[in-house]
Amino acid sequence: MIRLLNLSSFSPFSIFNRTLYHKTWPKEFTYESARALENYWRPQLEESQASYSNNSEIKEKLPKKYVLSMFPYPSGRLHLGHVRVYTLSDVLARYNRMRGFYVIHPIGFDSFGLPAENAAIERNIEPDVWTDSNVDYMRQQLKEMAFSFDWNRELSTCKSSYYKWTQHLFLQLYEKGVAVKKEALVNWDPVDKTVLANEQIDENGKSWRSGALVEKKILKQWFIKSSAYAKSLMDAMDSLSTEDWDKVKNIQKMWIGNCNGCFVDFDLKYEDNNLENSVLSVFTETPQAIYGVSHVNINKHHIIMNNLRTDVQENSRLPCYAIHPFTKQKIPVYLRNDAEFGTLNAQGVPYVDSKLAVPSLNENEKDFASENGLDFKSIIDLSNGKLINSGQFNGQIFSEAFEQATKELLKINHGGFITSDRLNDWCISRQRYWGCPIPLIYCDNCKVVPVPYDQLPVELPKMDKNHKNLKNSTWHHTECPKCKGPAVRETDTMDTFMDSSWYYLRYLDVNNQNEPFDTKKAMKEMPVDIYIGGVEHAMTHLFVSRLICHFLYDQNKLPEKEPFKRFIAMGMVKGETYKTKNGRYVPSDNVIKKDGKFFCKQTDEELSVDFEKMSKSKLNGIDPQYMIQKYGVDFTRLFLLSFVHPKSDRNFLLSSDMINGTLGTLQKLWELVGTADEELNKDGSKKEIFNEQEYKSLKTELYKTRNSQLCMKYPVKYYDESYYKLLVETLIIASPVIPHFTSECWSKLKSHQVYDKLFDRKKIIVDLKWPKVDSDWLVDFNLNVNGKKVLTSKISPNDLEHLNCEKALEIFKSIQNFEQKVKNPIDNFEISLNVKPFLKATLNLNKKSNRSKEMTTETNENDKE
Ligand SMILES: [Zn+2]
Known part of the structure; x- marks a missing residue:
């Protein structure tokens, strides 16, 4: 559609004419008129969005609202699930913008990952070419849908301008000991030839993507230590609202498990000098008993068994030993039966594969140690329950020494993070090409050397199918940054969940050349207020995003631990x-x-x-x-x-019912606007715009269209401008959903004088303010005690937004018979507030007891009415 010339300099009214598509207003609204007016309005909506995004005054003065939708994988074209998510996010963004917020509403592309690599191999093109062309197409589709994204913030995770900072983040995790390399039994997808996280495997043991039966394989892998943040992630879930997070919370709580212990990391030495020493991490609920350890038990599933003879009998000593973290004594390691290791997981294997044997705490181990002639000390003074023979813990009550023991272990970097026995660390190594390169170099002299920050990004080398020649390439063979000797680069790339774990932070500062994001900006604009996305991506992604934010919070880079306040899990x-x-x-x-x-x-x-x-x-x-x-x-x-x-x-x-119903809504509004315009055009006949019958039917039509209680008490009067105001307010309320349509309707009406004082006639509809409810219209505000309504007050819907439990309680306390109705002291109750925006509010007082849960449910039932 060619833009019309701006004629505003020629006529005082052209500002109104310019923005009207239909010179003649067709009586009936059809699909053809829809498409034509959408083509006309799209550039103007885009222009309005761009000028809003670029307005620095808005950014500084208005309170922020960060509306985020999960960014798409650029698979080729949008599917209906995408469109459902982005429509909702767009509506929420537009709504909040009209309500006077500075809305941050970004979009980008989660563009690393297997499909691009597979497509590249199949079609013999570079993955970036395939990805870029998909991104171009999908961007066009998103624009066509008129989603009000701030395109200045667009990012794509496969561009080095983005992944440079993913690498930077990785190096920070590495420096703090949260990213570690360890030998691990990993889940291997034999079809995609890649390692999978536990969360990427379905309940039948199959890959979430390829559907192949997952195998086990031993590889040295990079891990993010989930255990370092287990307790923090667990505890912070209390701050997330149950309404939005219930399902996610339940699943994450199950993953994390009960955080009642910690790992003790022993240095492990093999008797066979050909074997590389490593670390033996042992979970224990009693790290304070560390001085009483006689030996360490492992079972046959333990990873180190792959380095040892397979013919070792149960209960025999293994040819390796663990070094005590404090005394540096050699601790023997024994192979024991699974039965010694407690709870089994879904595959029938114990969650833990190693255990501390402390004879003072366990009679069986005492017998075992005696039979095998192992040294041990008694660590508890049975007369007073205090620790003895325990170095720095001597004299402490046994049960109270847990915390200090974890802290001491943390201090010497031998474990100590409070976690559960079942949370696995997150393996981020992927043996695939199309991902973010892990920025590390291996040198014979210096071992693992991080790529210096000023040498980031480590760019992806040109694609070599299946990594065949990558290891011979000049990219792979490089110079050690430390000793300048020969060295090689890590060829694994990161799990794409690493890319998407922090993208919402980069949106805030997408052009920053010096750091991933400016801390000041993040302090002001985080957390995300509303996060919207497909529920199928919610679990892994939300877990690792939370983990990364807890880490960044510890580095004083974020205002809060939790990245997302509200979460709307869209259905499929x-x-x-x-x-x-x-x-x-x-x-x-x-x-x-x-x-x-x-x-x-x-x-x-x-x-x-x-x-x-x-x-x-x-x-x-x-x-x-x-x-x-x-x-x-x-x-x-x-x-x-x-x-x-x-x-x-x-x-x-x-279905035709649904299609006609939707079209009917648009047609009704169209007719109302057309009729109003005709009537307003009738010269000097304002006082007889409608006869009684016409007025009644118009009003009914309007109520039907609006389909809301909002207008029920609106003082619509015969011969009054109220009707015209109400009509436009209806259009404003509909505009976040149907922005083109309502733009056209408003431009039809706004040339009429009646609107001069009511709305800013120079603006297009999406730039108008959200209507305020009349201050003299009050809604019900109830006090429920144990599920029964005992008092009713009235409140203005405008006040509902700022209402909290405290304020609500004050309102009811000021009512005369409050104490008589409530009967018990306030401290005896759990207090909660239920607000239905614009409609009603209920303050619930539920007696603190076992029954309080039932009562809450009852209350909610009552609220449905
Ligand atoms: Zn070196």
């Missing part, structure tokens, strides 16, 4: 599938419906019908592009947000 979009008896999928255009049953057109076989996650193999995808071309952008946006709660899975149907 499922498409209808048709299947034969043999499980073959049949495309919908090959299906015929007879008497409520479905048949294959060709074979006449009856088909089973179901809803499943949309995918190519199931032939049930609906391309958003198809919807946009057929019905228009605003229709698609409105349709995707209608009918089903965003958090619920959606069985996606384009």
Whole structure:
């Protein structure tokens, strides 16, 4: 669409005319008019967004609201799930912007990962070429949907301008001992030829991506020590609201486990000098008993068993020993039966593979140590329960010495992080090409040497399929930064979850050339206020993002530990599938419906019908592009947000009822605007705009359209400008969902004089302010005690936003018979506040008791009414 000339210098009214698409207002709104007016308005919406994003005054003066949606993987084109997520995030961004916030609403691309590498091998093109062309296409699609992203902040994780800082972050983790290299039994995907995290394996032991049965393999890998942040991550979950985080919390709590112990890291020496010494990490709930250790037990699953003879019998001593972290004495290591190691995991293997044997605490170990002639000391004075023979812990009550023991271990870098017996460290090494290179160099003299910060980024070398020649390349063979001798680069790349663990921080300062982000900016603009994304990505990604933020918080780089305040877990979009008896999928255009049953057109076989996650193999995808071309952008946006709660899975149907319902909403508004415009055009007849009958029907139509209680008590009067105000406010409220449509409607109305005092007529609709509820309209404010309503007050909906439990309690305390109704002292209650924005509020007092949980549920039921 060619932009119209700006004629504002020629006519005082042209500012209004310029922004109107339809010179003549067609009586009926159709899909054709939708597409035409969308093409007309899109550049203007973009322009409004750009000028908002570039306005530094807004950034400084208004309170911030960070609205974030999970960035897409550039697979080629957007699918309906994406469009559902971004529509919601756009609506929330526009809504908050109209409410007077400085909204941060960025987008980028999570562009490292396997599909690009596989596509590159299949099609013989470079992965970056494939990725860039996908990004270009998807960016175009996102723009076409009029999502109000701040494109100045766009980033792509596969660009060195981004991954330079992922490497920087890795080096910081390495310096602080949170990134460590260790030999590990890893999950190996034999199809994708890569290591997988436990969380990337489904309940059947198959890879989340390739679907292959996962194997075990031993490799030296880089890990992020989740255990270092286990307790911090566990404790901070209390600060996350149950409403948004319930499901995520439950899963993460299960992963993390009960944080009641710590690892003691022993240096491990093999008797065979050919074996490289390593570290033996042993979990214990009683690190304070460390001086009473006679030996260490390991089971046959332990990684070091792969270095030792396989014919060792149970209960025999192994040809290696552990060095006591404090006394430096040699501690023998024994192979013991699984039964000694406690709780089993889902695969029937004990969670722990090693254990401290402390005879003072365990009679069996006492017998075992005596039988095997092992030295041990008694560490508890049985007369007073205090530690003896325990070095720096002597004289402390045994149960109270736990914390000091963990601190002492931390101090000497031999473990000590409070964690559970089941949380695995996060393996980030991937034996794949298309990822962020791990910025480390190996030198025979200096061992592991981090690439100096001023030499970042370590750029990805040119693609060599399957790494065949990478190890001979000049990229791989390099100079040791320390001794300048010959050295080699790490060829593994990082798990892409590392890229996405911090992207929302880079958005805040995307052009910073000196550091990942400016701390001052992060202090001001973090945390993310609303995070929206597919629930299937929620678990791993949210866990590692939290972990990285807890780490950065410790480095004084963030204002809070938790990165995301609210989380909206979008449900999946499922498409209808048709299947034969043999499980073959049949495309919908090959299906015929007879008497409520479905048949294959060709074979006449009856088909089973179901809803499943949309995918190519199931032939049930609906391309958003198809919807946009057929019905228009605003229709698609409105349709995707209608009918089903965003958090619920959606069985996606384009049924004629739903299509007509959605179109009907648009047509009704269109008619109302058209009629109002006609009436306002009638010269001097303002007082007789509507006859009684017309007025009534208009009002009814308006209420129906708005479909909300908001307008129920609005003082609409005959012959009054209130009606016209209400009509535009309705358009404003609808504008975050249907921005093109409402822009056109507003431009139709705003030339009329009646709007001069009501709204800023120079602005397009998305730049207008969100309507305020009339201050004299009050809503119910109830006090419930143990689920029963005992008092009712009134409150202005405008005050609801700033209400908290304390303020709410003050309001009720000022009511005369408060004490009489509540009966018990306030301290006896758990207090919670339930606010339905604009509609009502309830303060709940629930007696602190076992029953309080039931009561809360009851209260919520009552609230549904
Ligand atoms: Zn060196």
